[in-house]
Amino acid sequence: MSRWMERTMIVFCWICGLVLLAAIATIFGYLLYQGLGTVNLRLIFGNISAVDALLLRKHVFAGLFPAMVGTLAVVTLSVGFAIPVGIASGVYMAEYARGGVKWVLGFCFDILAGVPSIVIGLFGFALAIFLHRHFSAGIYPSLFISSLSLAVLVLPYIIRSTQFALENLPAETRLIAVALGATKLQNIVYVLIPKSLSGIFSGVILAIGRCAEDTAVILLTGAVAFAGVPKSLFVQYEALPFYIYYISSQYANQQELSSGYGASIILLLICALLFFVASMTQKGVTYQALYRA
Amino acid sequence: MEKITERILTASALISAFITVLIFAFLLIFGLPLLQGGQWFGLLAQPWSPREGLYGIRPMLLGTVYISLLGMAFALPLSFGCSALISVFAPRRFGGFLRKVVQLMTGVPTVVYGFVGIFLLVPMVREIFQGGSGMCVLTASLMLAVLISPTLILFFVDGFDRVPRSYLNAVAALGGNEAQQFIFVILPNAWKSVLSGIVLAFGRAMGDTLIALMIAGNAVQVPGSVLESARTLTAHIALVIASDYDSPEFKSIFACGLTLYLFSTMMVVLIRSIGAIFGRKEK
Numbered sequence: 328m329s330r331w332m333e334r335t336m337i338v339f340c341w342i343c344g345l346v347l348l349a350a351i352a353t354i355f356g357y358l359l360y361q362g363l364g365t366v367n368l369r370l371i372f373g374n375i376s377a378v379d380a381l382l383l384r385k386h387v388f389a390g391l392f393p394a395m396v397g398t399l400a401v402v403t404l405s406v407g408f409a410i411p412v413g414i415a416s417g418v419y420m421a422e423y424a425r426g427g428v429k430w431v432l433g434f435c436f437d438i439l440a441g442v443p444s445i446v447i448g449l450f451g452f453a454l455a456i457f458l459h460r461h462f463s464a465g466i467y468p469s470l471f472i473s474s475l476s477l478a479v480l481v482l483p484y485i486i487r488s489t490q491f492a493l494e495n496l497p498a499e500t501r502l503i504a505v506a507l508g509a510t511k512l513q514n515i516v517y518v519l520i521p522k523s524l525s526g527i528f529s530g531v532i533l534a535i536g537r538c539a540e541d542t543a544v545i546l547l548t549g550a551v552a553f554a555g556v557p558k559s560l561f562v563q564y565e566a567l568p569f570y571i572y573y574i575s576s577q578y579a580n581q582q583e584l585s586s587g588y589g590a591s592i593i594l595l596l597i598c599a600l601l602f603f604v605a606s607m608t609q610k611g612v613t614y615q616a617l618y619r620a
Numbered sequence: 621m622e623k624i625t626e627r628i629l630t631a632s633a634l635i636s637a638f639i640t641v642l643i644f645a646f647l648l649i650f651g652l653p654l655l656q657g658g659q660w661f662g663l664l665a666q667p668w669s670p671r672e673g674l675y676g677i678r679p680m681l682l683g684t685v686y687i688s689l690l691g692m693a694f695a696l697p698l699s700f701g702c703s704a705l706i707s708v709f710a711p712r713r714f715g716g717f718l719r720k721v722v723q724l725m726t727g728v729p730t731v732v733y734g735f736v737g738i739f740l741l742v743p744m745v746r747e748i749f750q751g752g753s754g755m756c757v758l759t760a761s762l763m764l765a766v767l768i769s770p771t772l773i774l775f776f777v778d779g780f781d782r783v784p785r786s787y788l789n790a791v792a793a794l795g796g797n798e799a800q801q802f803i804f805v806i807l808p809n810a811w812k813s814v815l816s817g818i819v820l821a822f823g824r825a826m827g828d829t830l831i832a833l834m835i836a837g838n839a840v841q842v843p844g845s846v847l848e849s850a851r852t853l854t855a856h857i858a859l860v861i862a863s864d865y866d867s868p869e870f871k872s873i874f875a876c877g878l879t880l881y882l883f884s885t886m887m888v889v890l891i892r893s894i895g896a897i898f899g900r901k902e903k
Contacts, residue, residue, distance in 0.1 A: 333799035340709050343701025344718055347773075350766055351725060354736045361739075415632035423629060435637035437892070441884040442643065443827025445854045449877045450643045452861060453650050479639055486636060512622045540729035543829040543854070547861050568731045575738050575834055591732045602727035 358595065362588025370589045371395065386555055391590055393556045397470075397564040400557055401545065402538040404474035409482050410531060416482075417489025417527075422515055440483035448547030451476030455548065468549035471560040476544045481534035488530025492523035525608045532605035536598050542568040552577070567594045647881060651874030663875050668840045675872040679842050681879065683850035686843060687757055687832055688825035691764030695821065699769050703776035708802045719777065725770040734834035737763040742835055749847055755837035758846040763831045768821040775820065779813020780806050812898035816891050823887040827880060829854035853880055 372380045373389030380387045387393055416436075424432055451472050458466040466472070500522055504514045520527075550569035557564040567590055574587030654663060654675070666676020702722070706715045741763060746754030783806050791801045807814075829852075837849025838859060851859075853876040860873050 333797070336704075336799055336803075337709055340701040340705040343698050344705040344710065347698060347702050347769065348718070348721065351721060353740070354728075354733070354766070357736055357740050358732070412632045412636060415629050416636045419629035419633040423626060424633065432633055432637050434888070434892070435640040437888045438885050439636075439640045439643075441823055441827075441888050442640075443829070443854060443880050443884060445827070445829040445857050446647070446877045446880050446884075447643065449857055449861075449873065450646050453646045453874075456650075456865065457646070479643070482636055482639070510622060512625055536727055540727075540731070542729070542731040543858065546829075546858055568729060571731045571735050572830065572834065575735050587735065591735050594729055595732055598727045598729055599724060602724060606723065 355595075358588060358591055362585060362592045365585045365589040366592055370586055383556060391567065391570065391586065391593065393554065394565040394567045394570045394590070395593075396556045397550070397554070397566045398539055398568070400564065401470060401473050401477060401566060402535055404470070404560075405477035405481065405538050406531065406535055408474060408478035409485055409534060412478075413482050413485030413534075414489050414527065417486045418493065418515065418520070420486065420490040421493035422511070422519070436483045436486050439479070440487070443543070444480055444541050445543040445547070447476050447480050448544040450479070451544065451548040465561060467561075468547070468563065469561045470549060470557050470564045473545050473548040473550065473564075476548050477538045477541060480541060480544055481537050484534050484537065485527075485530050488533070489523075489527050492526025492530070493519055495526070496522055529605040529608045532601050532608065536601035536605070539601070540568060540594065540598050542572055545569055546572065567597075644878075644881060647874050647877045651871060651878055654868070654871045654875055663872070664879070670869060673868075675868045677853065677856065677872060677876055677879070679840050680851050680853045680856045680876060682842050683757075683832075683836070684826055684852040684854070687761050687764060687836060687850060687852060688822060690757060690761035690846065691768060691825050692818075692822055694762060694765035695769045695772055696818070698765065699772035699776060699817075702769070703773045703780060704802055706773070707777050707780040708798055708806065722770045722773050725766075726774070730767060730828060730830040731834075733763055733767055734830045737831065737835040745847075752847055753837065753849070755835055755849055756847045757836060757843050757850050760832050760836035760850075761846075763835060764825055764828060767828060767831060768825050771821045771824055772817050775813050775817025776810070779810035779817070782813070783809045812894060815894045819887050819890050819894065823884055827854065827884060829858055833858050 368377055369390070371377075371391050373387050373392075375385045375387050375390070379385040380390075380392050416432075420429065420432060420436075452468060454475070455466060455468045455472045496519060500518065501514070504518045505511075509517070545566050546569060549563045550566045551563045552565070552570070552573045554563050554565050571587055571590050571594065574583055574590070578584040578587060663676050664681060665678055666674050668674065668676055668679050702718065706719050706722075710718065737759065741759055742754040744754075745756065745759045745762075746752065749758075787805050787809065788801050791805050796804070832850075832852040833855040836852065836855065838851045838855055839849035840851050841848070843850040857873045857876050860869050
């Protein structure tokens with residue numbers, strides 16, 4: 328290989344690196360330039376004082392407050408659904424499942440992790456129609472359906488991060504308690520899970536980030552542009568990512584558009600924050616970050 | 621206690637796996653009226669023209685394929701360069717910085733990319749090419765490239781870093797420089813990660829909704845050039861969802877969903893076989 332070729336290759340690599348940095352800097356810079364001026368309490372609460380809004384004494388019409396509450400509600404609910412099932416399945420995969428069963432289950436979870444989020448949204452929508460027809464006419468796309476669908480979306484990440492956190496424990500750690508006479512369950516509860524908490528926790532944080540940012544699922548399962556702060560599980564609701572999507576095509580004036588920029592910055596900050604928390608709790612965060620489909 | 625816990629854990633795992641099957645079942649049942657009599661393949665090939673009673677999803681299928689392939693075409697060389705820079709050529713600190721940036725990029729919401737796309741990239745494309753609305757295959761695939769590059773880069777870097785240090789030292793001892801290390805030792809030893817990364821990123825590109833929905837224009841047509849508008853399968857689902865539940869339009873989105881589901885399953889099978897093939901070789 329000639330000197331010249333090598334040089335070209337290295338220069339090409341540097342150009343690629345700089346192009347990527349420039350692209351991401353342009354995206355962030357543009358967003359901050361357009362929207363930073365609008366990020367203040369007024370963007371969130373409109374004309375109503377923050378205290379009144381937080382205590383739900385008055386409705387916020389011209390601010391992001393209902394959307395933020397909606398996102399918070401949908402994230403809390405879906406992670407609440409996904410954590411118990413996900414961690415239990417992860418423990419089963421790491422400690423109990425063997426051979427063919429483990430292979431089949433792992434295959435299912437891989438498929439689930441790969442299903443595009445819009446398809447999961449479509450599933451949630453179909454589920455809502457099904458429940459509406461066969462169980463209760465009161466069920467239609469709502470906060471509840473969205474949370475269930477988002478829970479399905481993040482379930483594989485929680486399962487896999489729990490499983491890998493447990494499987495990556497050193498063999499000695501695994502044997503100590505058993506050598507002292509502990510049962511398998513005692514070993515899991517008192518040694519293995521506490522030892523792998525940071526891995527499990529970072530998986531959960533990434534799942535939260537995924538729930539907060541996903542738009543395709545909630546687009547199909549009950550997020551709307553104007554709903555106010557949700558009062559029950561079975562109503563439609565507002566959410567930050569949906570608001571951004573809605574504003575991008577339906578904005579009526581400059582003020583609405585700039586609140587779209589503001590909302591983007593807030594969402595970006597939330598996701599970045601969650602990401603940093605996750606990467607601080609565990610360095611090997613790459614795997615989970617990659618497998619978000 | 622031991623027994624009960626084990627049963628609960630088993631039940632959770634089975635429920636989780638069952639959901640995977642349940643999603644498929646729901647798509648199948650709701651799409652059934654259109655699928656009966658082997659019409660599914662017909663649907664894939666038919667054009668979309670509701671006035672003539674044709675609800676084929678061929679334009680959307682091709683839209684998805686074009687946009688994701690073009691996105692890959694942009695992202696692949698870029699990611700190769702970046703990952704080689706991170707793991708081989710860049711000074712340690714700059715490489716570390718670049719890696720952090722790329723990791724952070726995986727956390728950026730797609731809706732934010734779409735939003736910036738509409739107000740920054742779309743006008744740019746419109747100005748540069750002097751035609752149309754700027755919402756086209758090219759715009760969407762450029763933004764898509766930004767979305768999938770982190771996946772590719774992190775996979776490549778992971779593969780490059782796994783090549784044993786001693787191999788590289790051997791090259792260095794023979795007088796090889798970094799570029800020669802990369803071409804002759806690192807690349808041939810990192811095929812597994814490179815291929816898995818490509819498959820996974822392609823799956824992400826096809827499964828992404830928001831970017832195509834927001835900036836590809838969503839016209840139902842087979843795009844004739846990269847400057848024409850197109851609609852993807854995912855965007856089609858998002859756009860048609862609000863229509864009448866008994867209409868054939870509505871049922872066609874389940875055909876889209878089914879196609880996407882089967883496609884993503886195929887990707888998983890592909891990744892697993894890549895793992896199996898290379899795993900055997902390594903032994």
